[in-house]
Amino acid sequence: MAFEYSDKVQDLQKRLNAFMDEYIYPAEAVFKAEMDEARKNGNPWVPTRIVEQLKEKARAADLWNLFLPESQFGAGLTNLEYAPLCEIMGRSPIAPEVFNCSAPDTGNMETLVRYGTPEQQQQWLMPLLDGTIRSGFAMTEPDVASSDATNIQARIERDGNDYLINGQKWWTSGANDPRCKILIFMGKTDPDNPNRHRQQSMILVPMDTPGITVLRHLPVFGYDDAPHGHAEVRFENVRVPASNILLGEGRGFEIAQGRLGPGRIHHCMRLIGKAERALEKMCRRALQRVAFGKPVADQGVTRERIANARIMIDQARLLVLNAAHMMDTVGNKAAAKEIAMIKVVAPNMACQVIDWAIQAHGAAGVSEDFGLAQAYASSRTLRLADGPDEVHRNAIAKLELSRYIER
Numbered sequence: 001m002a003f004e005y006s007d008k009v010q011d012l013q014k015r016l017n018a019f020m021d022e023y024i025y026p027a028e029a030v031f032k033a034e035m036d037e038a039r040k041n042g043n044p045w046v047p048t049r050i051v052e053q054l055k056e057k058a059r060a061a062d063l064w065n066l067f068l069p070e071s072q073f074g075a076g077l078t079n080l081e082y083a084p085l086c087e088i089m090g091r092s093p094i095a096p097e098v099f100n101c102s103a104p105d106t107g108n109m110e111t112l113v114r115y116g117t118p119e120q121q122q123q124w125l126m127p128l129l130d131g132t133i134r135s136g137f138a139m140t141e142p143d144v145a146s147s148d149a150t151n152i153q154a155r156i157e158r159d160g161n162d163y164l165i166n167g168q169k170w171w172t173s174g175a176n177d178p179r180c181k182i183l184i185f186m187g188k189t190d191p192d193n194p195n196r197h198r199q200q201s202m203i204l205v206p207m208d209t210p211g212i213t214v215l216r217h218l219p220v221f222g223y224d225d226a227p228h229g230h231a232e233v234r235f236e237n238v239r240v241p242a243s244n245i246l247l248g249e250g251r252g253f254e255i256a257q258g259r260l261g262p263g264r265i266h267h268c269m270r271l272i273g274k275a276e277r278a279l280e281k282m283c284r285r286a287l288q289r290v291a292f293g294k295p296v297a298d299q300g301v302t303r304e305r306i307a308n309a310r311i312m313i314d315q316a317r318l319l320v321l322n323a324a325h326m327m328d329t330v331g332n333k334a335a336a337k338e339i340a341m342i343k344v345v346a347p348n349m350a351c352q353v354i355d356w357a358i359q360a361h362g363a364a365g366v367s368e369d370f371g372l373a374q375a376y377a378s379s380r381t382l383r384l385a386d387g388p389d390e391v392h393r394n395a396i397a398k399l400e401l402s403r404y405i406e407r
C-alpha cells in the first residue's frame with residue numbers, strides 16, 4: 001500500500017482544509033444559535049439556513065459528492081483517496097452534510113448506484129446527489145434483536161402490481177427531517193424460506209406514502225441531533241409499486257453486505273477526524289490551564305494520555321487506510337474482515353481519546369462549550385450502530401478460525 005497521497009488528493013485536502021477554516025468552523029456557532037432558536041420556537045425539525053448556504057458554496061468550490069468510488073456519478077476517487085478527505089469532514093458535526101457526504105445518504109446513494117434500476121436512479125439518486133432531498137435506512141426494529149438481521153419481522157408482501165408493507169422500525173436516522181423523501185426499507189418477503197438469508201428484501205418507500213407514521217423522535221444521551229434525528233416509525237398497509245423492489249425478492253442480505261461496507265468505513269474515517277480534533281483541543285487546554293503550580297500539560301498523566309491518543313489515532317488511521325485499500329483492490333466482500341476490524345477499532349479509539357480530552361478540560365469538557373460531550377455521545381453510538389462491537393469481533397474471530405479448520 002502506498003503511503004503518499006496523489007497530487008489530486010493533496011490538492012483536495014488543501015482546498016477542503018481551507019474551506020473548513022474559512023466557513024465550517026466559524027459556522028458551528030451559527031448552526032447552534034439557529035437550532036437553539038428553532039427549539040425555542042417549538043420545532044427543531046427544519047433545515048438551517050447556514051447549512052443550506054454552505055452547501056451552495058461547497059458545490060461552487062467543487063467539493064461535492066467526493067465519495068462514490070468507481071462510479072460516473074461521483075468525483076472519481078477511490079476509497080483510499082476519499083479516506084483523508086472524509087477524515088477532514090469528520091472534524092465538524094456540520095461538515096459532512098455541507099459536502100453532501102453524510103450518513104445515511106452516502107450509503108443509500110451507493111446502494112442506488114450499485115443496485116438501482118435506471119428509473120430508480122433517475123427518481124431518487126439524482127436528487128440525492130443534488131442535495132435537494134435526503135434519505136433514511138429502515139432496518140432496525142424495537143421488538144427484535146436487530147444486530148442479527150435475520151430476526152427482522154417487518155413484512156413486504158406482493159399484492160398484484162404492488163407490495164404491501166407492515167411493521168415497526170426504530171432508530172431510522174433522518175426520518176424526522178422534512179427533506180427526507182425516501183427510505184430504503186428492509187423486511188421479509190419470504191419468511192418460510194429455509195435459507196434465513198433469503199427471506200429478506202429491500203424496497204424503496206417514499207416518505208409521503210399513506211400508512212407511514214413517525215411515532216416519536218429518539219434522542220441520544222439527550223441530544224436530539226436535529227434537524228436530522230432518529231425516529232421510531234410505524235408502517236401500516238403501506239402500498240408501493242412492485243417496481244420499487246431493489247435487485248429482486250430475497251436479495252436483502254446481499255444488498256446489506258454491499259451497503260454496509262462503504263457506510264461503515266465512512267463512519268470510521270469521520271471518527272478519526274473527530275478524535276484528531278479532540279486531541280488538538282486537549283493539548284491546547286492542557287498547555288494553557290494551570291493547576292497546582294504548573295500547566296496541566298506538565299503532569300505526567302496528561303502526557304501519557306496525549307502520547308497514547310496519538311498512537312491510537314495513527315494506528316486506527318492505518319487500519320482504515322488498509323481497509324480502504326482492500327475495498328478498492330479486492331472488493332467489499334473480500335474486505336469484510338478489515339471492515340469489521342476498523343468498525344471495532346475506530347469508535348473505541350474515538351471514545352477513549354474524547355474521554356481523555358473531556359478529563360483534561362475538567363467540567364468544561366462535559367458542557368456544550370467545547371463540543372466534546374456531543375462528540376463523545378455520537379462516537380459512543382457507533383459502538384452499536386451498523387453492528388455492535390461484539391458482532392464484528394465474532395465475524396473477525398470466525399474468519400480467523402476458519403483458516404485453521406481442517407477440511
Ligand SMILES: Cc1cc2nc3c(=O)[nH]c(=O)nc-3n(C[C@H](O)[C@H](O)[C@H](O)COP(=O)(O)OP(=O)(O)OC[C@H]3O[C@@H](n4cnc5c(N)ncnc54)[C@H](O)[C@@H]3O)c2cc1C
Pocket residue numbers: 104136137138139140141144145146147148170171172173174220230381384385386387388390391394
Ligand atoms: C444513533 C443511532 C443511529 C442509528 N441509525 C440507524 C438507521 O439509520 N437505520 C437502522 O436500521 N438502524 C439504525 N440504528 C440501529 C443500530 O444499527 C442497531 O441498534 C444495532 O444494529 C444493534 O441492534 P439492537 O439495538 O437491536 O441490539 P441487539 O440486537 O438487541 O443487541 C444488544 C446487545 O447484545 C449484544 N450482542 C448481540 N449480538 C451479540 C453476539 N453475537 N455476541 C455477543 N454479544 C452480542 C451486544 O452487546 C449488543 O449491543 C441506529 C442506532 C443508533 C444508536
